[in-house]
Amino acid sequence: MEILLGSPRGFCAGVVRAIDIVEIALRKYGAPVYVRHEIVHNQVVVEDLKKRGAIFVEELSEVPDSSLVIFSAHGVSPSVQKEADMRNLSVIDATCPLVTKVHSESKRFSEKGYTILLVGHKNHPEIVGTYGEAPEQTIVIENKKDAYDVQVPDPTKVVILTQTTLSVSDTQEIADILVKKFPSVLLRNDICYATSNRQETARELAQNCDIVLVIGAKNSSNCNRLKDVIESLGVPSQLLMDPKELDLSKINNFKKVGIISGASTPESLVSSVVEAIGYDRIITREIIQEDISFSLPRELRESKP
Ligand code: SF4
Numbered sequence: 430m431e432i433l434l435g436s437p438r439g440f441c442a443g444v445v446r447a448i449d450i451v452e453i454a455l456r457k458y459g460a461p462v463y464v465r466h467e468i469v470h471n472q473v474v475v476e477d478l479k480k481r482g483a484i485f486v487e488e489l490s491e492v493p494d495s496s497l498v499i500f501s502a503h504g505v506s507p508s509v510q511k512e513a514d515m516r517n518l519s520v521i522d523a524t525c526p527l528v529t530k531v532h533s534e535s536k537r538f539s540e541k542g543y544t545i546l547l548v549g550h551k552n553h554p555e556i557v558g559t560y561g562e563a564p565e566q567t568i569v570i571e572n573k574k575d576a577y578d579v580q581v582p583d584p585t586k587v588v589i590l591t592q593t594t595l596s597v598s599d600t601q602e603i604a605d606i607l608v609k610k611f612p613s614v615l616l617r618n619d620i621c622y623a624t625s626n627r628q629e630t631a632r633e634l635a636q637n638c639d640i641v642l643v644i645g646a647k648n649s650s651n652c653n654r655l656k657d658v659i660e661s662l663g664v665p666s667q668l669l670m671d672p673k674e675l676d677l678s679k680i681n682n683f684k685k686v687g688i689i690s691g692a693s694t695p696e697s698l699v700s701s702v703v704e705a706i707g708y709d710r711i712i713t714r715e716i717i718q719e720d721i722s723f724s725l726p727r728e729l730r731e732s733k734p
Contacts, residue, residue, distance in 0.1 A: 430681065432708045433638055434699075435630040435689035436715040441623030443525030444469045444693050446723045447502035450523040451478050453729045454499060463492045465509070466501040466554055468523060469693040470649040472670070489513055497521065503554040504528040506561020526723050527593055527621045528555055532562050534617055538588045539563030544581040546570050546614075548603055549592030553650055556592055576606040587614045593621040594651040594692075596658060597628055622721060623692045624651050630716045631655045634687030635664040637714070640680070641687035643668045644702055645694040652691030659687075670698060672705030680706055687714075 440448075447468050454462045460482020467475050467485060475485060489512050492498050497519045500509070504524040513520050524532075535545055545567040549556040560567050570576050581587050589607055591600055597620055608614055634641045641659045643666060645652030652668055659666040669675065680686060686706065690699050703711070724730070 432711045433687045434713045437719045438690040441692035442721045447523040463498040471646045471693040504558035506558045531619045535562040539566045543586045543588045576603045584611045587611045589616045591619040596654045631658045635659040635662040638685040638687035639683040640665045645691035
Protein backbone atom coordinates (compact mmCIF):
# COMPACT_ATOMS: atom_id res chain seq x y z
CA MET A 430 0.00 0.00 0.00
CA GLU A 431 1.11 3.53 -0.77
CA ILE A 432 0.28 6.55 1.40
CA LEU A 433 0.10 9.98 -0.19
CA LEU A 434 0.53 12.64 2.44
CA GLY A 435 -0.98 15.96 1.38
CA SER A 436 0.84 19.24 1.94
CA PRO A 437 0.03 21.85 3.11
CA ARG A 438 -1.92 20.26 5.94
CA GLY A 439 -2.47 20.89 9.64
CA PHE A 440 -1.97 24.09 11.61
CA CYS A 441 -2.46 27.41 9.83
CA ALA A 442 -0.94 30.71 10.94
CA GLY A 443 -4.09 31.71 12.85
CA VAL A 444 -4.13 28.48 14.85
CA VAL A 445 -0.41 28.67 15.67
CA ARG A 446 -0.92 32.24 16.89
CA ALA A 447 -3.98 31.35 19.01
CA ILE A 448 -2.24 28.42 20.73
CA ASP A 449 0.92 30.51 21.28
CA ILE A 450 -1.24 33.20 22.92
CA VAL A 451 -2.66 30.76 25.50
CA GLU A 452 0.74 29.17 26.20
CA ILE A 453 2.51 32.52 26.61
CA ALA A 454 -0.31 33.93 28.76
CA LEU A 455 -0.05 30.89 31.06
CA ARG A 456 3.70 31.43 31.40
CA LYS A 457 3.49 35.19 31.84
CA TYR A 458 0.46 35.51 34.11
CA GLY A 459 0.26 32.01 35.63
CA ALA A 460 -2.75 29.66 35.83
CA PRO A 461 -5.67 29.85 35.64
CA VAL A 462 -6.20 31.61 32.35
CA TYR A 463 -9.79 31.57 31.07
CA VAL A 464 -10.47 30.91 27.40
CA ARG A 465 -13.87 31.69 25.91
CA HIS A 466 -14.82 28.76 23.63
CA GLU A 467 -12.37 26.09 22.39
CA ILE A 468 -9.30 28.14 21.41
CA VAL A 469 -9.32 26.15 18.12
CA HIS A 470 -11.65 23.28 17.19
CA ASN A 471 -9.51 20.36 18.28
CA GLN A 472 -10.00 18.45 21.55
CA VAL A 473 -6.38 17.26 21.74
CA VAL A 474 -5.16 20.86 21.71
CA VAL A 475 -7.82 21.87 24.25
CA GLU A 476 -7.06 18.98 26.63
CA ASP A 477 -3.33 19.73 26.50
CA LEU A 478 -3.92 23.40 27.42
CA LYS A 479 -6.35 22.36 30.18
CA LYS A 480 -3.58 20.29 31.78
CA ARG A 481 -1.38 23.40 31.81
CA GLY A 482 -3.99 25.54 33.56
CA ALA A 483 -6.33 26.92 30.91
CA ILE A 484 -10.04 26.87 31.82
CA PHE A 485 -12.41 26.77 28.85
CA VAL A 486 -15.83 28.42 29.18
CA GLU A 487 -18.64 29.13 26.75
CA GLU A 488 -19.91 32.35 28.36
CA LEU A 489 -18.19 35.23 30.14
CA SER A 490 -20.61 34.76 33.07
CA GLU A 491 -18.47 31.69 33.95
CA VAL A 492 -15.34 33.87 34.33
CA PRO A 493 -14.71 35.35 37.81
CA ASP A 494 -14.50 39.16 38.06
CA SER A 495 -11.13 40.77 37.24
CA SER A 496 -9.77 37.57 35.66
CA LEU A 497 -7.84 37.23 32.43
CA VAL A 498 -9.84 35.87 29.52
CA ILE A 499 -8.69 34.96 26.01
CA PHE A 500 -11.08 35.10 23.06
CA SER A 501 -10.75 32.12 20.71
CA ALA A 502 -9.45 32.24 17.11
CA HIS A 503 -13.05 32.33 15.81
CA GLY A 504 -13.67 35.85 17.09
CA VAL A 505 -16.48 37.34 19.19
CA SER A 506 -19.29 39.78 18.63
CA PRO A 507 -18.80 43.36 19.96
CA SER A 508 -21.41 42.63 22.67
CA VAL A 509 -19.01 40.08 24.22
CA GLN A 510 -16.16 42.63 24.25
CA LYS A 511 -18.55 45.16 25.85
CA GLU A 512 -19.57 42.64 28.53
CA ALA A 513 -15.88 41.98 29.28
CA ASP A 514 -15.23 45.72 29.64
CA MET A 515 -18.21 46.12 31.98
CA ARG A 516 -17.03 43.19 34.07
CA ASN A 517 -13.52 44.66 34.23
CA LEU A 518 -12.00 41.51 32.74
CA SER A 519 -8.54 41.64 31.18
CA VAL A 520 -8.87 40.46 27.60
CA ILE A 521 -6.34 39.03 25.18
CA ASP A 522 -7.83 38.62 21.74
CA ALA A 523 -6.70 35.48 19.87
CA THR A 524 -9.11 36.12 16.98
CA CYS A 525 -7.37 35.21 13.73
CA PRO A 526 -6.42 38.44 11.89
CA LEU A 527 -8.21 37.08 8.81
CA VAL A 528 -11.45 36.85 10.82
CA THR A 529 -10.85 40.35 12.21
CA LYS A 530 -10.60 41.53 8.60
CA VAL A 531 -14.16 40.25 7.93
CA HIS A 532 -15.41 42.05 11.07
CA SER A 533 -13.84 45.29 9.78
CA GLU A 534 -15.52 44.84 6.39
CA SER A 535 -18.85 44.27 8.09
CA LYS A 536 -18.42 47.42 10.19
CA ARG A 537 -17.34 49.51 7.20
CA PHE A 538 -20.16 48.43 4.88
CA SER A 539 -22.86 48.65 7.55
CA GLU A 540 -21.79 52.24 8.30
CA LYS A 541 -22.31 53.02 4.61
CA GLY A 542 -25.85 51.61 4.77
CA TYR A 543 -25.21 48.31 2.97
CA THR A 544 -27.08 45.08 3.59
CA ILE A 545 -24.54 42.36 4.38
CA LEU A 546 -25.24 38.90 3.00
CA LEU A 547 -23.04 36.78 5.25
CA VAL A 548 -22.46 33.34 3.72
CA GLY A 549 -21.73 30.74 6.40
CA HIS A 550 -23.12 28.44 9.09
CA LYS A 551 -25.53 30.26 11.40
CA ASN A 552 -24.39 28.57 14.61
CA HIS A 553 -20.67 28.58 13.96
CA PRO A 554 -18.92 30.89 16.46
CA GLU A 555 -17.20 32.81 13.67
CA ILE A 556 -20.54 33.68 12.04
CA VAL A 557 -22.13 34.50 15.41
CA GLY A 558 -19.24 36.95 16.01
CA THR A 559 -19.31 38.58 12.57
CA TYR A 560 -23.12 38.81 12.59
CA GLY A 561 -22.88 40.70 15.88
CA GLU A 562 -21.04 43.60 14.19
CA ALA A 563 -24.24 44.75 12.44
CA PRO A 564 -27.16 42.47 13.34
CA GLU A 565 -29.83 44.78 11.89
CA GLN A 566 -28.16 44.87 8.49
CA THR A 567 -26.86 41.31 8.22
CA ILE A 568 -28.61 38.29 6.74
CA VAL A 569 -26.93 34.89 7.07
CA ILE A 570 -27.03 32.77 3.91
CA GLU A 571 -26.43 29.11 4.69
CA ASN A 572 -27.29 27.48 1.38
CA LYS A 573 -28.54 27.95 -2.17
CA LYS A 574 -32.18 28.08 -1.05
CA ASP A 575 -31.42 31.00 1.27
CA ALA A 576 -29.69 32.74 -1.65
CA TYR A 577 -32.72 32.29 -3.93
CA ASP A 578 -35.16 33.44 -1.21
CA VAL A 579 -33.31 36.43 0.26
CA GLN A 580 -34.88 39.90 0.00
CA VAL A 581 -33.03 43.16 0.72
CA PRO A 582 -34.29 46.72 1.24
CA ASP A 583 -32.02 48.25 -1.48
CA PRO A 584 -30.64 45.84 -4.12
CA THR A 585 -28.06 48.46 -5.18
CA LYS A 586 -26.44 48.44 -1.74
CA VAL A 587 -25.56 44.84 -1.01
CA VAL A 588 -22.26 43.19 -0.14
CA ILE A 589 -21.40 39.49 0.20
CA LEU A 590 -19.04 38.50 3.02
CA THR A 591 -18.20 34.92 3.91
CA GLN A 592 -17.04 32.67 6.72
CA THR A 593 -13.30 31.97 6.32
CA THR A 594 -13.58 28.17 6.37
CA LEU A 595 -16.21 27.38 3.73
CA SER A 596 -16.05 25.12 0.71
CA VAL A 597 -14.63 27.21 -2.15
CA SER A 598 -16.87 25.58 -4.78
CA ASP A 599 -20.12 25.65 -2.73
CA THR A 600 -19.52 29.30 -1.88
CA GLN A 601 -18.96 30.13 -5.52
CA GLU A 602 -22.32 28.53 -6.40
CA ILE A 603 -24.09 30.60 -3.72
CA ALA A 604 -22.28 33.77 -4.84
CA ASP A 605 -23.29 33.13 -8.48
CA ILE A 606 -26.97 33.02 -7.44
CA LEU A 607 -26.64 36.24 -5.46
CA VAL A 608 -24.74 38.05 -8.23
CA LYS A 609 -27.45 37.10 -10.71
CA LYS A 610 -30.13 38.31 -8.32
CA PHE A 611 -28.40 41.56 -7.32
CA PRO A 612 -26.17 42.54 -10.31
CA SER A 613 -24.51 45.44 -8.46
CA VAL A 614 -23.63 43.35 -5.38
CA LEU A 615 -20.06 43.70 -4.06
CA LEU A 616 -18.40 40.32 -3.58
CA ARG A 617 -15.64 39.84 -1.00
CA ASN A 618 -13.93 36.49 -0.98
CA ASP A 619 -13.15 35.94 2.70
CA ILE A 620 -12.29 32.23 2.49
CA CYS A 621 -8.78 32.20 3.91
CA TYR A 622 -5.56 31.00 2.27
CA ALA A 623 -5.30 27.97 4.62
CA THR A 624 -8.81 26.77 3.82
CA SER A 625 -8.38 27.08 0.05
CA ASN A 626 -4.88 25.54 0.05
CA ARG A 627 -6.03 22.51 2.06
CA GLN A 628 -9.07 22.05 -0.18
CA GLU A 629 -6.85 22.22 -3.27
CA THR A 630 -4.58 19.58 -1.70
CA ALA A 631 -7.58 17.38 -0.83
CA ARG A 632 -8.76 17.62 -4.45
CA GLU A 633 -5.33 16.58 -5.73
CA LEU A 634 -5.24 13.59 -3.33
CA ALA A 635 -8.78 12.55 -4.32
CA GLN A 636 -7.75 12.52 -7.98
CA ASN A 637 -4.84 10.21 -7.20
CA CYS A 638 -6.05 7.92 -4.38
CA ASP A 639 -8.64 5.21 -3.71
CA ILE A 640 -9.63 6.75 -0.36
CA VAL A 641 -8.62 9.96 1.44
CA LEU A 642 -8.58 10.21 5.23
CA VAL A 643 -9.10 13.62 6.83
CA ILE A 644 -7.51 13.86 10.27
CA GLY A 645 -9.22 16.31 12.60
CA ALA A 646 -12.16 17.10 14.83
CA LYS A 647 -15.80 16.43 13.92
CA ASN A 648 -16.72 20.02 14.92
CA SER A 649 -14.02 21.61 12.77
CA SER A 650 -15.62 23.42 9.83
CA ASN A 651 -12.56 23.25 7.64
CA CYS A 652 -12.07 19.48 8.28
CA ASN A 653 -15.67 18.81 7.30
CA ARG A 654 -15.25 20.84 4.11
CA LEU A 655 -12.17 18.76 3.16
CA LYS A 656 -14.27 15.61 3.46
CA ASP A 657 -16.99 17.26 1.30
CA VAL A 658 -14.45 18.17 -1.41
CA ILE A 659 -13.14 14.58 -1.55
CA GLU A 660 -16.60 12.98 -1.61
CA SER A 661 -17.80 15.45 -4.28
CA LEU A 662 -15.20 13.83 -6.58
CA GLY A 663 -16.71 10.39 -5.93
CA VAL A 664 -13.86 9.24 -3.66
CA PRO A 665 -14.60 7.74 -0.22
CA SER A 666 -13.40 9.69 2.80
CA GLN A 667 -13.39 9.41 6.59
CA LEU A 668 -12.95 12.21 9.12
CA LEU A 669 -11.22 10.89 12.23
CA MET A 670 -9.24 12.04 15.26
CA ASP A 671 -7.88 8.74 16.48
CA PRO A 672 -6.51 5.63 14.72
CA LYS A 673 -8.95 3.59 16.84
CA GLU A 674 -11.73 4.91 14.59
CA LEU A 675 -10.15 3.19 11.56
CA ASP A 676 -11.43 -0.07 10.14
CA LEU A 677 -7.99 -1.38 9.22
CA SER A 678 -9.30 -4.47 7.41
CA LYS A 679 -11.18 -2.11 5.07
CA ILE A 680 -8.31 0.36 4.67
CA ASN A 681 -5.92 -2.48 3.78
CA ASN A 682 -8.01 -3.23 0.69
CA PHE A 683 -7.00 0.09 -0.84
CA LYS A 684 -3.78 0.45 -2.84
CA LYS A 685 -3.42 4.23 -2.51
CA VAL A 686 -4.50 6.01 0.66
CA GLY A 687 -4.40 9.81 0.82
CA ILE A 688 -4.06 11.63 4.13
CA ILE A 689 -4.70 15.28 4.88
CA SER A 690 -5.51 17.24 8.03
CA GLY A 691 -7.45 20.39 8.78
CA ALA A 692 -6.06 23.74 9.95
CA SER A 693 -6.61 22.95 13.65
CA THR A 694 -5.14 19.42 13.66
CA PRO A 695 -1.79 18.76 15.41
CA GLU A 696 0.73 16.80 13.31
CA SER A 697 1.01 14.17 16.10
CA LEU A 698 -2.49 12.92 15.18
CA VAL A 699 -1.49 12.50 11.53
CA SER A 700 1.62 10.55 12.57
CA SER A 701 -0.39 8.21 14.79
CA VAL A 702 -2.81 7.40 11.94
CA VAL A 703 0.06 6.84 9.47
CA GLU A 704 1.74 4.52 11.97
CA ALA A 705 -1.47 2.57 12.65
CA ILE A 706 -2.10 1.95 8.96
CA GLY A 707 1.41 0.83 8.06
CA TYR A 708 2.54 1.15 4.42
CA ASP A 709 4.98 0.00 1.76
CA ARG A 710 5.75 3.50 0.51
CA ILE A 711 4.93 7.00 1.70
CA ILE A 712 5.11 10.04 -0.55
CA THR A 713 4.47 13.68 0.30
CA ARG A 714 2.42 15.46 -2.36
CA GLU A 715 3.07 19.18 -1.94
CA ILE A 716 0.65 21.37 -3.84
CA ILE A 717 1.51 24.83 -2.53
CA GLN A 718 4.19 26.17 -0.18
CA GLU A 719 2.88 28.14 2.77
CA ASP A 720 4.97 30.83 4.40
CA ILE A 721 2.53 32.89 6.42
CA SER A 722 2.72 33.90 10.07
CA PHE A 723 0.85 36.43 12.18
CA SER A 724 2.34 38.61 14.89
CA LEU A 725 1.27 38.20 18.51
CA PRO A 726 -0.76 40.81 20.40
CA ARG A 727 1.58 43.58 21.65
CA GLU A 728 1.28 42.65 25.34
CA LEU A 729 2.70 39.16 24.65
CA ARG A 730 5.34 39.94 22.03
CA GLU A 731 8.37 40.33 24.29
CA SER A 732 7.39 37.21 26.24
CA LYS A 733 7.83 34.77 23.34
CA PRO A 734 10.88 32.59 24.08
S1 SF4 B 1 -8.40 28.64 9.14
FE1 SF4 B 1 -7.94 30.62 8.19
S2 SF4 B 1 -9.24 32.09 9.28
FE2 SF4 B 1 -9.19 30.21 10.52
S3 SF4 B 1 -7.53 30.52 11.96
FE3 SF4 B 1 -6.63 29.52 10.19
S4 SF4 B 1 -5.86 31.19 8.85
FE4 SF4 B 1 -7.28 32.07 10.33
